[in-house]
Amino acid sequence: MTLDDSEEASWSRFWASGSLTAFYGQSDNYSPEFIAFWRAVLAEPVDRIIDLGCGNGALTWIVDDILNQPEPTTEICGIDLAVIDPFAALNKNRSDHPKVSFLGETSITAMPFEANSIDIAISQYGIEYSDVASVIPELGRVLKPKAKLAFIMHDEQSAILSSMALTARGIEFLFQPGGYYEGLFRLDKIQNKKKTVKKMQADPDYRQTVVKLQQIRRSVEGFPPPLRDFLLKHIAGTNSLFAKGLPLKSPNRRQLIKERRRLLEGSLTRYSELTHAALSRAQYQELVGQVESEGFTLVKSGNFMHPIDEKTSTNMGWILVAER
Numbered sequence: 222m223t224l225d226d227s228e229e230a231s232w233s234r235f236w237a238s239g240s241l242t243a244f245y246g247q248s249d250n251y252s253p254e255f256i257a258f259w260r261a262v263l264a265e266p267v268d269r270i271i272d273l274g275c276g277n278g279a280l281t282w283i284v285d286d287i288l289n290q291p292e293p294t295t296e297i298c299g300i301d302l303a304v305i306d307p308f309a310a311l312n313k314n315r316s317d318h319p320k321v322s323f324l325g326e327t328s329i330t331a332m333p334f335e336a337n338s339i340d341i342a343i344s345q346y347g348i349e350y351s352d353v354a355s356v357i358p359e360l361g362r363v364l365k366p367k368a369k370l371a372f373i374m375h376d377e378q379s380a381i382l383s384s385m386a387l388t389a390r391g392i393e394f395l396f397q398p399g400g401y402y403e404g405l406f407r408l409d410k411i412q413n414k415k416k417t418v419k420k421m422q423a424d425p426d427y428r429q430t431v432v433k434l435q436q437i438r439r440s441v442e443g444f445p446p447p448l449r450d451f452l453l454k455h456i457a458g459t460n461s462l463f464a465k466g467l468p469l470k471s472p473n474r475r476q477l478i479k480e481r482r483r484l485l486e487g488s489l490t491r492y493s494e495l496t497h498a499a500l501s502r503a504q505y506q507e508l509v510g511q512v513e514s515e516g517f518t519l520v521k522s523g524n525f526m527h528p529i530d531e532k533t534s535t536n537m538g539w540i541l542v543a544e545r
């Protein structure tokens with residue numbers, strides 16, 4: 222699929238907020254199993270790699286760590302349609318990553334690279350957000366005659382999709398009429414009208430609203446983790462706009478509540494995109510066919526099974542590694 226303006230703006234805002242990956246609230250980079258997958262792909266030294274749909278460069282930084290330590294040797298360029306500036310967003314020093322660069326506001330369906338100029342194209346939950354049918358011929362053009370591509374992509378049957386579906390339902394719970402956000406706007410209105418805490422606490426409307434908000438919080442406490450922890454953290458952040466000791470009357474509190482709500486709205490937009498982007502088995506097989514028709518031979522395919530503990534593993538998407 223392709224992004225419309227609001228989706229592009231939503232990604233741009235999301236990356237500017239400083240998240241390293243698209244998994245909201247996750248501060249660390251991908252797990253050792255992901256890194257092991259990329260180590261295997263990048264076993265041979267090469268000159269130029271491109272990271273498709275790179276966001277804040279979660280994968281770009283992994284590759285930089287794998288290939289450019291201790292000596293920087295491989296150029297790595299992350300490309301994304303959104304406005305991105307990962308060095309600024311993540312407070313990284315350009316001089317520590319001399320071979321890393323990023324191209325924002327650039328579609329991977331038409332890249333500003335010469336033909337036969339790139340050794341490896343990689344992507345981690347990026348390429349499937351674009352019109353893949355146009356990306357594969359474009360990769361056929363920019364990749365060298367002897368080249369590699371390697372992708373980890375969303376699968377509509379993966380554990381990520383089911384966990385995001387749950388998160389979306391949790392967010393919708395806070396947005397429902399008479400729910401959390403409506404309660405907060407009401408509280409803001411009441412506080413702005415009252416002169417003293419005593420008068421405010423005596424107001425039946427205030428008391429009712431506070432009770433309702435407490436009920437909502439208790440319901441969230443009953444949600445399964447990690448959704449519970451994610452929503453409780455959000456609620457704590459938003460509730461702090463009403464913390465004791467702050468002035469009752471606040472001209473900008475309403476705006477701040479709206480900004481908190483917009484963070485969650487962004488998650489819903491990204492969830493809806495994720496459901497469009499995730500590939501069915503048939504779409505994945507079609508993609509494999511397109512890659513083969515560009516002269517590539519499949520090296521690895523199927524699901525990316527990620528261990529949860531010693532006995533169980535979970536599907537984290539599709540993998541496709543191919544060479545020509």
Ligand SMILES: C[S@@+](CC[C@H](N)C(=O)[O-])C[C@H]1O[C@@H](n2cnc3c(N)ncnc32)[C@H](O)[C@@H]1O
Pocket residue numbers: 223224229232241242243273274275276277278279280300301302303327328329330344345346347348350351352
């Ligand atoms: C899930 S996010 C990227 C995740 C990132 N690779 C990571 O591991 O954190 C998907 C990205 O694809 C980008 N995207 C969507 N369509 C695109 C296109 N046609 N060209 C380049 N990037 C695109 C979006 O802007 C978004 O940043």
